[in-house]
Structure formats: C-alpha cells, structure tokens
Amino acid sequence: MAGRIPDHFIDELLSRIDIAEVVGERVQLRRSGSNHSGLCPFHGEKTPSFTVSTEKQFYHCFGCGAHGTAIRFLMEYDRLDFREAVAQLAAIAGMEIPESARDSAPPPEQESLYSTLQRAADAYRQWLRDHPQAERAVKYLQQRGLSGEIAKQYGIGFAPPGWRNLLDKLTDRTALNRAGLIVEKEADRVYDRFRDRIIFPIRDRRGRTIAFGGRVLDQSEPKYLNSPESPVFQKGQELYGLYEVLQADRRPPDILVVEGYMDVVALAQHGVPRAVATLGTATSTRQVERLFQITGDVIFCFDGDKAGRRAAARAMENALPAMRQGRQIRFLFLPEGEDPDSLIRQEGQASFTARLQKATPLSDFLIASVSDEVDLQTMDGRARLIEKATPLLRRLPPDVYRHMLFDRLAGLARIERDYLEQVVDQQQRIKSPPDGQLDTAGTTADQPVRRTPVRLAIALLLQSPSLATQVEDLGPLHDTQSIPGLALLKQLLELSRTDPHITTSALLERFRDSEHETALWKLATWDHLVPEAGRTEEFADIMRRIANQTAQQRLTQLNERLQSGELTPEEWSEWMALKK
Incomplete structure (x- = not known):
C-alpha cells in the first residue's frame, strides 16, 4: 500500500505547475488581465463565469461555485482520484513521487488476504464449471438470460452444498477466517460461510477480489449473504460492479445504482453495462462521491x-452532501413487482x-417527499413543509x-428565500461550531461575506502568504478560543512562516477535505476591496486589532479570576503585563 504523499511534495508540485496551462489544454481560455476566463466545464453556460x-x-466559477487547484481540476474534469491527479501533474513537472509514497505491494498481511480471496474466487468459478451439483446454478443463470461470456466477465462462481468444500480445498484455516470465508462457532465447529449459493466476487477499482456476495438457489433466507468487513x-x-463499469467505459455518461447483484449482471447482459449495487446497506455519501x-x-x-x-428517501438523504452544480442525481421507480x-x-x-x-430529478423527488400529506393551501401545511424540508436542506x-x-x-411555502435561509441557518447554529472555529454555516455562493477582522486577515493571507513574515510573535494569539476563526488564522500563519515560499494553491490544498475547506475557498475568492498596493499596511493594522482584541478578552478573564482570588503567580504576571 502506498504511503501518504508528503505536504512538502504537494507544495513544490503546485509551485511548479501553471494551472492555466493544465486547464487550457481542456478548456478554451481567454486572457483577461492577469487571469484567464472561459465557459465553465462543470455546468452549462453561455456567458463566461x-x-x-x-x-x-x-480556478473559480462565479456561476456554479466550482473551485480548486490544478489537482482538484484533474480530479473533477478527468475524473481521476487524488493520487492519479498528483502523478499526472508530477509527470508534467518532471518530478518523481517520493519512494515511500509510491504505489507498491500491500503489507504482507494484506497481500496474504488478497491472495486467499483470489484463490477462493478461482475455486468458486471452477466449481460452477465442473462440480457435480453445479447444474442447478448453471440452469438458474441461463433462465435469467445470462451467457457464459457475461458470467466470465463478472467472475460468477458457485459454492457447492456442504460444510467444508472451501476449507478442504484451501486448507489454511487462519487465512480463511481472516478473509471471512469460514465461520468458527467453536474450536471443533468450523464451516464454510457460503454454501449452495451462486457467488458474485466483489472487486475494487484495481480488479482485486476483496469480498463475495452469495445468492441462494431456493427460497431460503437470507436471499443474499455478503462477506463480513475485513482490512x-x-x-x-x-x-x-464498479470495476466492470470502468472496464467498459472509463467515463460513462451515467451510472445506475440498483439493489441486487443479479440486476447489475442482467443489465450488462442486455446492453446496459454501467450499473452498480450497494452491499446490503443504504448508499453512503462516500459511495456517491466515488461515483x-x-x-x-x-x-x-x-x-x-x-x-x-x-x-430512495434514505439514498437521497445520504446523497445531498455530495450535490452541487454540474452533478445530477435521478430516481427511477419501477412498476410494482418488477426489478x-x-x-x-x-x-x-x-x-x-x-x-x-x-x-425523476433529485429536486423533484425531495419536494414530493416533503410535500407528501401536506396541505399547501393552508398556512399550517406550508409550515409543516418547511419543518420537513429543513433537515434535508441543512x-x-x-x-x-x-x-x-x-x-x-420558498415559493411553495410562500415565504422569502432569505427568510427560509435564516430559518435553516438558525437551526444549524443550534449545534454551534467548536469554540474558535470559523462559522460558515449556511453560506452560499452568492451570499456576501460578513467583514470581520479575522476573516479579512485570512483573506489577505491567502492572497499573499508572504504577509505572514510580518507577524514576528504569535504569542498574542495564544487564546485562540476567544474569537471565532482565530485558531485557523494562527494555523495559516504558522504554515506560511514555516514555508515562506508557499503558494495560495498549496495553502488551500493543505485543507482539502477538512472542516475549514469551504470557509477558506469562500475567503480566497472574496472581493475584500483592499487594493494590492495596500495589502501590507492593511494586514499589519488588522493583526494589531486582533492582538488588542485578544488581549482585552484575556484581561477580562483574568479580572474575573482576580475577583475570585484564583490567580496563579504566572497569571498575576500576565495580568500586570496586560494592564500596562
């Protein structure tokens, strides 16, 4: 397994790459001052934004809000994962990913697990071809309209009846147990997990077998049985089916999410080779993001x-955090009794x-769901609509x-959109962010950023990371819990001071997938109205104001402790210094 790509490598990579060249190879751009502009590749538009x-x-789109570094652009446009995008940019920049971070063989314990799972997959496929009792399985697959070719493509196999077929064939009880292929009830009671079932190997994006699903051939329960989780x-x-989808088309126009393995295979058999199935649970946000x-x-x-x-309602709820402009989720409801x-x-x-x-588009399904059994002709009904919609909107x-x-x-409820946002945002803030965290709950692409000293300082620092060298002493910022966003500002200052040559894109990349990512991108693209010539002076003034504010709040805290007679000798010295 590859190690983590070091931050310093990502910083250096982004400093060597010209994002305009990377994007310009895929999107027609025109120079506009010091920037480039064009039609957004992530949503349809006629006027460049x-x-x-x-x-x-x-890059940033003022229409749909898409934004990111060169790494994110390749991930979104070329549909690469993070490591693939980094590797492609590294090749352009003439850099080599550090040896410790390169794709390599998995650790020995995982390598052994993959080997055991592959040997089991081979055994199941062999049994489908030549086991004396496989005729029922072959007949069942033929009745479902599957050809030998499609069965081979998906690696379908057969687990014969009996308690120890796989155990006797592979013999390594410890390995089989780690792979979830046997069940150990007691020391003397061990048996195969999959028995008398059609076997569907579950493969990762690299085609390695990582688990199995088994379907019964009669009416017994459970109808589908999956491997337990493992390393x-x-x-x-x-x-x-995701591996097979990618084998058929690296960039499919759409992907279908169905409930059963047989649905996936049957769709492929009949000319729709772009279906996947969840593994016995509701579709997760992580799975939607992967798609x-x-x-x-x-x-x-x-x-x-x-x-x-x-x-469908559960899938919708889990899919909402992954929804943004340029992405589409739809729901197909089948006739009763059909799959x-x-x-x-x-x-x-x-x-x-x-x-x-x-x-049905997700938006239509969501509105239909929250409107169900709600009388929109009455005020009480419209209030109920908002009550049901609020948890989803959040x-x-x-x-x-x-x-x-x-x-x-808001139109359905006959209220102003701004008021609806206030209602949703207020409920979000009931679960207030941790002390000192920059609060961006509910901010949308077109909402103005409220001007505060900390936000302005962060925005200026993101535009010009070298400003951090002006702050010689971070001591006055020690009480980072007193002001929202101060802890984040201090973290940015420390990063920029440690690496004086760090770029804006590298700073932003450090916070990928963090709780601060949305807030930082909002501030990085904010028009704070400070001219470039005045950034240095404005930043120095802002930092003085923040230091004074933290000092005043700290003095208030110490005064309270002084009145209660709880000041320590160290706090007494601090109080005396602040009073000067």
Missing part, C-alpha cells in the same frame, strides 16, 4: 412500492433506456444548487 488565476494558481473490505465504501469521480449523472433504481420509496433484471428482459434495452431518460453544501432549491421551496 469561469476564471483561472495565475497569481493564486486556482480490505468496508461495505460502506465499495460498490459491486461522481467517474460520472456526472447517478440514477437510483428502486421498486415503486413503499419499501422502495423509503430506500431491473426482470424489466429489461421483458422490455429490452431501448425501452429500459427510455425509462432512464424520464427518471445537508446541502454551499452551492448554486442549494440556492435554487431554496428558491423553489
């Missing part, structure tokens, strides 16, 4: 009954594809998509 800053080395398998992160690395359109297929709509497997066999590819084109990230959904719901 997409800007690439050569000074700050990042190489976490069911909330993986998706059955959006590959495609911009995700379609959930569910039964049209109450159970299917409940499952994707039976429907595509009955209707054929053309009719099934026509259904997909009519799938899950949306700041973006144009959120803004537009607020508009639509």
